Amino acid sequence: xxxxxxxxxxLAYWQMIAVFLQASLGFVIGVxxxxxxxxxxxxxxxxxxxxxxxxxxxxxxxxTQHQETMRALEVQxxxxxELITRTAK
Numbered sequence: 001x002x003x004x005x006x007x008x009x010x011l012a013y014w015q016m017i018a019v020f021l022q023a024s025l026g027f028v029i030g031v032x033x034x035x036x037x038x039x040x041x042x043x044x045x046x047x048x049x050x051x052x053x054x055x056x057x058x059x060x061x062x063x064t065q066h067q068e069t070m071r072a073l074e075v076q077x078x079x080x081x082e083l084i085t086r087t088a089k
Contacts (some may be wrong), residue, residue, distance in 0.1 A: 001009075
């Protein structure tokens, strides 16, 4: 083999190693990106669940407050009806 052939084979060898390293690095970066996307989606799901739970609690509290207000208005309505009935006589 001539010096030129040895140098060409050596260059081809190092180019093959460089391509392999590029492919390996690309694979690792892809796996890391997939992991980050997974973690982000999971956190978004957890935040969504928390918001849903908070919304349900708020709606229950508002429903309870509404029922109490309606009962108070009914009592007030009955009291006014009673007053009107007594004053009409």
